[in-house]
Amino acid sequence: MPRPNERPPSEADALTTALELELKMKRAAWERGKSQRGYWRALSILFLLLVIAGGLCAWLYFGAAMSGRTKENPAVETVR
DSSP: OOOTSSSSOOOHHHHHHHHHHHHHHHHHHHHHHHHHHHHEEEEEHHHHHHHHHHHHHHHHHHHHHHHHHHSSSSSOOOOO
């Protein structure tokens, strides 16, 4: 038996409940997306650092090789 001060559930209450449920589901999906986005962001930063470190190593290696090469064999002078 319903109490006198309680109102019967109406269509507006059902709609509000449905919207709250949908919002909770969307928030859960947003949180999952946020965690995946953080994972990919960390991987992309790590890849960028690896590329920079590889470029630095190559620059040091080839720079040393080229500077040693020019000291041993000076450039050939062309005769005109």
